[in-house]
Amino acid sequence: MKAPKELPSALEKIEDFKQAFESKKPLIFLDFDGTLSPIVENHEDAEISTEMKQTVEELAEMYQVAIISGRGLDDVKKKAGIQNIFYAGSHGYEISGPGNFHEENDEAQEVLPAFDDLEPKLKSELKDIKGVRFERKKFTLAVHFRQVEKEKESEFFKIVKQCVEDFPRLKMGEGKKVVEIKPNIDWHKGKAVGFLMEKVSKDVGxxxxxxxxxxLTDEDAFHEMVNGIGVLVGDHGKKSYANYSLGSVEEVEKFLRQLIQLKNG
Ligand SMILES: [Mg+2]
Structure with a gap:
């Protein structure tokens, strides 16, 4: 593992990707927030730029592409608005793709009623902390604290932790200024990657x-991909399993353009 700033820039190492793609067809997984769209104050306001959308569409004409996100499946599909690619929502609990492909994690489905009990409890316990925002997705409950005062953050965490502890079938995960409450099962973005790899490989080798x-949730995927490449965008402040880095959403677009160029000659 390396600190993000120690990773070589993917933009300067395009030859490595060219080589890797020569032996096997690539399956390109793209996270959404912070990768295809800039991080914004309110997660509802996140938008993919027209240029980025076009770039991903062109990319998808040449390679298999999957957008994989912590957002709910319908939400990320709508936000990205790109047809004929795979989408994995809620960190991969629900996956859809071309040809009416749709898959949900059965085990996660059984846990859903626990969210109906937890959500009102959490809302009432957190009612005195200003700036908390709830985002209920099918398979996870995100509790955003980007707008919570710094001094209130530890109290916020304490309350959330206490509430979730009463629900053994649920667990807490952390993201950027968000606590993501998920089914307490062995599933994450990395597993979703493995699942999709298997699915797509069946058809195309x-x-x-x-x-x-x-x-940080993308680290599960970087870790899982023993025979692949992980590219970290920006710096999440911890050591990373990724192999390369890109500085920003703008650099992601530049890099995807380079991948398109590879195929064009
Ligand atoms: Mg992200």
Whole structure:
């Protein structure tokens, strides 16, 4: 593992990708927030730029592409608005793709009623902390604290932890200024990557995974991909399993353009 700033820039190492793609067809996994769209104050306001959208569409004409996100499946599909690619929502609990492909994690489905009990409890316990925002997705409950005062953050964490402890079938995960409450099962973005790899490989033969993401939750995917490449966007402040880095969403677009160029000659 390396500190993000020690990772070589993917933009300067495009030859490595060219080589990797020569032996096997790539399957390109793209995280959404912070990778394809800039991080914004309110997660509802996140938007993919017209240029980025076009770039990903062109990319998808040449390679298999999957957008994988902590957002709910319908939400990320709508935000990205790109047709004929794979989408994995809620960190991969729900996956859809071309040809009416749809898959949900059965085990996670059984846990859903626990969220209905937890959510009102959490809302009432946190009512005195200003700036907390809830985002209920099908398979996770995100509690955003980007707008919570710094001095209130430890109290916020304490309350959330206490509430979640009463629900053994749920667990807490951390992201950028968000606590993500998920089913307490062995599933994460890395597993979703493995699942999709298997699914797509069945049709087109063995593939080479490339994963681009910015958040701590993406580390599960970087870690899982023993025979692939991980590219970290920006710096999440911890050591990373990624192999390369990109500085920003703008650099992601530049890099995807380079991948398109590879194919064009
Ligand atoms: Mg992200």
């Amino acid at each position: 063995e593939m080479f995974p490339l994963f681009i993401g910015d958040d």
